Amino acid sequence: MAHLAWRLAQRWCPSSLQVISFPVVQLHLNRTAMRASQKDFENAMNQVKLLKKDPGNEVKLKLYSLYKQATEGPCNMPKPGVFDLINKAKWDAWNALGSLPKETARQNYVDLVSSLSSSLESSSQVEPGTDRKSTGYETLMVTSEDGITKIMLNRPTKKNALNVEMYHEIMHALKAASKDDSAITVLTGNGDYYSSGNDLTNFTDIPPGGVEEKAKNGAILLREFVGCFIDFPKPLIAVVNGPAVGISVTLLGLFDAVYASDRATFHTPFSHLGQSPEGCSSYTFPKIMSPAKATEMLVFGKKLTAGEACAQGLVTEVFPDSTFQKEVWTRLKAFAKLPPNAMRISKEIIRNREKEKLHAVNAEECSVLQGRWLSDECMNAVVNFLSRKSKL
């Protein structure tokens, strides 16, 4: 399935362009004259359609705004409403160009396309093999060996952000792992991040029922998703290979052990995003680290290093990044040789008396969050990220 951002970008591309074939090299020659002709401009528009790789939202907004400025001049559209996320991001980008002359916008557009044509054709953003589908999953790599089922988040170019498909696939993989013959289950990330949390583009695909329906469905999905972690019957281990954000952090309170690279950080910027805690963290974090420390993380968005998270009890042990994988997997393979039924029963006795409480907490958190998703605070934060005005 094509990624949403790319689909959005295609919507942003001007639709009435003529297709004129024009070699890239000629664009480079024309750039030296520093005055793009109408023909250069049309060829650049055509070149955009031929790009093989998604250039990213920021670039796509830039292309859109320069195109509009070059063809229509300064922004002349009424400002879209705050819930109209896509049009608002486009409006912001165009409006930001102010009174830039049409000719300059045209030149900038041609230059930008020219630079994209050369950089995106020659460099691959994806590490070799990282897009490999191991078991029919689009967003995960799931393997089972040595008594360990490993569920690896596999959107490294998006810092393993959780899109809706990934939420569903993780639930599916957990259900399968709970029934397979492995002794333990591991969640980890591919690439430099463990996970950047909820994919903020999840907020953009508004159904006919509007944002209220979207928020309601989001809350149902989240409740079911977190429920799978609460009910998971075997030892569940997080191998936190790099920075973790949002829901990928809060869920750690439901894991049985958390091993982290010293490169990992733990960040829950819910207030910054106009949101509120989930993953049962409003209950597990105060118990794990004290109410005040939990408040620093969940309310004030304090980012912890791996060492700090270990000192607070959220992380079980920290390893130097250089030996992280080797040390952790040696240890996990030894754990996986222990009698599986004994491990399962011991987990049950540690966790079961809390289960009902955790499900109740989960339901309450999802209901509160459903309301937050409809707030201006949340909408503005999402728009700011999508239009690249802010990052964590």
Ligand SMILES: CCCCCCCCCCC/C=C/C(=O)SCCNC(=O)CCNC(=O)[C@H](O)C(C)(C)COP(=O)(O)OP(=O)(O)OC[C@H]1O[C@@H](n2cnc3c(N)ncnc32)[C@H](O)[C@@H]1OP(=O)(O)O
């Ligand atoms: C009503 C709707 C309901 C929907 C369904 C909801 C389901 C349950 C929701 C559960 C609630 C969860 C809450 C959270 O998890 S809150 C945390 C959300 N995460 C963030 O705010 C992180 C945002 N990302 C960043 O700030 C930075 O990307 C980051 C610091 C993580 C990395 O910065 P860096 O400069 O190193 O890298 P880039 O920004 O260039 O990132 C590379 C590409 O990856 C894309 N990316 C990264 N993270 C996300 C993300 N969380 N959402 C969407 N996209 C993400 C980034 O855009 C880059 O993409 P491009 O190359 O295309 O530009």
